[in-house]
Structure formats: C-alpha cells, structure tokens
Amino acid sequence: MSSQEEVFTKVVSLLKPFVKNPEALSNVTMETSILKDLKVNSARLVDVVLEMEDTFGIAVKDDDADKVKTVGDAVRLILTAKA
C-alpha cells in the first residue's frame, strides 16, 4: 500500500520530463494544475497518463483520465486504483 506522500512524490517525478515550466515544479502542491500551472500540453498529457500506468501498474480509463486536472487529482486516482 502506498501512502499519499509516496504517490505524490512519484507523480511529481514522472511529470518532470513533460513540464514546460520547470520552475513551477519547485512549488508544486496537490492543488497545482497540470495543464495551467505546469503547462503540460494535451499531447504530453497522453504520455503522462501512460507513465502513471507504467509506474503504478494501473490502467487509467479515458473517463478517469479526463478528471485529472491537478496533481492531487492524479494522486487520488492512483490511490483509488491501487486500493
């Protein structure tokens, strides 16, 4: 079982290669918007979802991926999938 903190750290790490605004990563919180604050575009968002699947061994449905707006949304989705 992964803690929220562990998942959060891994999510921030997997986002790094796709972030256009690396400075925003230094202040990232659960409320940080992946698209607006980190400036991850839609093509990169597909890669982010694939990285989430690979890193955590989960399958993310399209409908669930659509709900991921913030880092916290990604963390909660992963925790739910692994519960």
Added chain:
Amino acid sequence: MPDALRVGDDVVDLDDPAIATSRLRPRFVERVCSDIERASLGAASDPKTLLWIFFAAKEAAYKIVAKVGPPPGFAHRRFVVTPDLRSVHYEGLALGLRVEVEGGCVHAVATMGTGTPLVGHGLVDPGVSPGSEARRLLCMAVARHLGCASERLAVVREPAPGTWDGFAPPVLVRDGRPSGVDVSLTHDGRFVGFAAAIG
C-alpha cells in the same frame, strides 16, 4: 439558412523534443488512434508526421465539439480522421478538415457548417508569450478582412470552472462587444495558429 460556421484548430511543433519519442510508443498510438488510423500509420512513408496530423485534427475537432455540446473528455480515439485527411468524425458528427504541414509545423483546422475559414500560423519569437502572439495574429488577419483597425478587436476568455484549463473558448470582441465570429487559437513549441469563421 446555412448553418453558422464554427472552427477549431491545433498546431503541433514536429521538432518539440517532448513529443519526439511518442510515436515510438505503441501504447501512445493505441490510446490516440482508431483502427483505421493505425492501419494508415503502418503504411505511411512518414508515420511521425501522419501521427501528429491525426493528433492535431482530433484536437481541432474536440474544440468544436466542446463548443456545441458537453466536452467529450479524454477521448482521442473516438475522433476518427478519414484517410484522405478531409474530415473528422465524432459520434455521428462529420466535421470538415484542412491540414497544412510546413516548416516543422502541423496546423489542423476543423470546421462545422458552411464556409471557408480564415486561417494562419507562424513562428513565435523567443521571450514572446505564445498566447498573446496567437491573439495578435488573429486580430490582424480579421481586421484586414473586415477593413477595420486591429486595435478595435480583442480576444477574451471568460472563466469556466471545470473545463480543461478553467476558461471558456476564446471570443472575438469588436469595440468591446462580441463580434459573432467564432474563433480558435492554438500554440505549441515554436508555433502559434488561429482560425476565424469568416469566409
């Protein structure tokens, strides 16, 4: 009376390092492309460019679908680009498609309704806000078409909680009032683009 023209557009910078390896990942292609599109990629002489044409076309069509109904969500595969690259189909809707590939950039423009849109794309200088540059190019092109000063035109986006970036689609205003001209803006990497439902 013909249906009012609506537009959606998307640019992709083909040399953006962040997408350089995406085409190598079969799961990326499976997530984004329909069976027909995957077959086209398998037979293509330049599958990288074709993949990003498909992607840009789907994003462009998404923008129109989100304007006329509930946002379709994370559903690239449900938007199907025809092999001739002339249309995009989504759940019974058939949207027109125009694609330009030039200088390392794909610019896809989807249309719904009657008419030919005013479109353009270009490079953005380093240090310049791509969003601002896309707005500037759009306003200049529309002003030329209408024969008015570009300063009379502006693009506004109202807050819309729950949407992908928290804002509603862009609206072109003239002298501070909605112009009634449907528009779309896009930027990626070194490129910006626009489409306006004039024509």
